[in-house]
Amino acid sequence: MESRAAVVTKRNEPLEIWSIPIPDLAPGSILVKVEAATLCGTDAHRWQGHLAANDSPFVPGHETCGTIVEMRGELYDVLGVPLKRGDRVISSYSHCGHCYYCRIARQTTLCEKNTPYGTWHPDKLMGGCADYHIFPPGASIVRVPDEVSSPLAASAACALRTVLHGFEQLGAILGYESVLILGAGPLGLYSAAVARDRGARGVFLIGAPAGRVEVARAWGADAVLDLDEVPQLDDRIAWIRERTGGRGADVAINCANSPAFVESMQMVRPGGRVVNIGVTGGPPLSLPPDLLFRQIRVNTVVMAEARHFYEAIDFLATRRTKFPFERLFSNRYSLDRTTEALRRMAAFQEVKPIIVPSAS
Numbered sequence: 001m002e003s004r005a006a007v008v009t010k011r012n013e014p015l016e017i018w019s020i021p022i023p024d025l026a027p028g029s030i031l032v033k034v035e036a037a038t039l040c041g042t043d044a045h046r047w048q049g050h051l052a053a054n055d056s057p058f059v060p061g062h063e064t065c066g067t068i069v070e071m072r073g074e075l076y077d078v079l080g081v082p083l084k085r086g087d088r089v090i091s092s093y094s095h096c097g098h099c100y101y102c103r104i105a106r107q108t109t110l111c112e113k114n115t116p117y118g119t120w121h122p123d124k125l126m127g128g129c130a131d132y133h134i135f136p137p138g139a140s141i142v143r144v145p146d147e148v149s150s151p152l153a154a155s156a157a158c159a160l161r162t163v164l165h166g167f168e169q170l171g172a173i174l175g176y177e178s179v180l181i182l183g184a185g186p187l188g189l190y191s192a193a194v195a196r197d198r199g200a201r202g203v204f205l206i207g208a209p210a211g212r213v214e215v216a217r218a219w220g221a222d223a224v225l226d227l228d229e230v231p232q233l234d235d236r237i238a239w240i241r242e243r244t245g246g247r248g249a250d251v252a253i254n255c256a257n258s259p260a261f262v263e264s265m266q267m268v269r270p271g272g273r274v275v276n277i278g279v280t281g282g283p284p285l286s287l288p289p290d291l292l293f294r295q296i297r298v299n300t301v302v303m304a305e306a307r308h309f310y311e312a313i314d315f316l317a318t319r320r321t322k323f324p325f326e327r328l329f330s331n332r333y334s335l336d337r338t339t340e341a342l343r344r345m346a347a348f349q350e351v352k353p354i355i356v357p358s359a360s
Helices: 041-048 150-170 186-197 210-218 233-242 258-267 289-293 306-318 335-346
Strands: 002-007 016-021 030-038 063-071 088-091 132-135 141-143 178-182 202-207 223-226 249-254 268-277 297-301
Touching: 002 335, 030 088, 030 150, 041 335, 063 132, 063 150, 088 150, 088 306, 141 306, 150 186, 150 249, 150 268, 150 297, 150 306, 178 186, 178 258, 186 202, 186 210, 186 249, 202 210, 202 233, 210 223, 233 258, 249 258, 258 268, 258 289
Parallel strands: 178 202, 178 249, 202 223, 249 268, 268 297
Antiparallel strands: 002 016, 030 063, 030 132, 063 088, 088 141
16 A cells, blocks of 8 residues: 655755555554645745754655544544544654653653654655655544534644643733734734633734734734834834733734744733744844843743643634634645645745645
């Protein structure tokens, strides 16, 4: 049995379609038929060579929803329910389960044997841009209910689960607090929806381009600022202070880049909170020393734990009438158009492109 896969053989060059033999499954592994794989900025950065992908060739795509076609052993989902063929699922990355971070710190995202998808792996079929995807031993599996589409479920396997990890780090959002989000990609957009759902008094977002900003409005942001129209930092700081009693936001969530992290600390009020979610690019930070005297609490987030995957799917299922989640998606691409999807994602012409391997 073989699987077609879109393969990165050279950085920033067109992907090749390979036919890859499906290996024998290791005990505890699952083989799924890919229903949908959504792409994010990390996929584009790995393809461009801005981020390490360990080695090449590799199959991109770390947000995958698929239907189980084969399992090795008796396996269970995160709720302890036996899995079976035909279940539609998403998966966390695998971890060893016995190191300090897995057992003592209970931070499996920091496990040194954490195995991400969408990068190089000896089995090759560890990326979503393929007919089939292997979920290895040590992965946590979440069933997808009928009311959540496969593309939405795939997006939960990266953007939304990471956002929910960030909100866990923040703690409760109180009813009088304002939340500022920097960045209008999938992370920023989901952050706006969660902040609105958690009862923030005001939800504000700064980002670009215009198409993404419009999604933020549809998802409940009280005010948005198009970054392309307001390039000066001082003007952006004034914009948020005008809307927060001159103090700055109570909470700032950076979903943009490393310079925006410094900006977030300038835009939050003294004594406020900042969380940095999913930022993987940008130049080295230069932090003005006076920001260290504002008593700001800072958290950073790496990926997500199994509970965040489950929470993400539950959020999509239970809030589907509250937020027009499908506005996250722009275009669907067949497997042989993966290069086009990556190029458009890298150029910010897409919000969240969908790879559908079964599409012709």
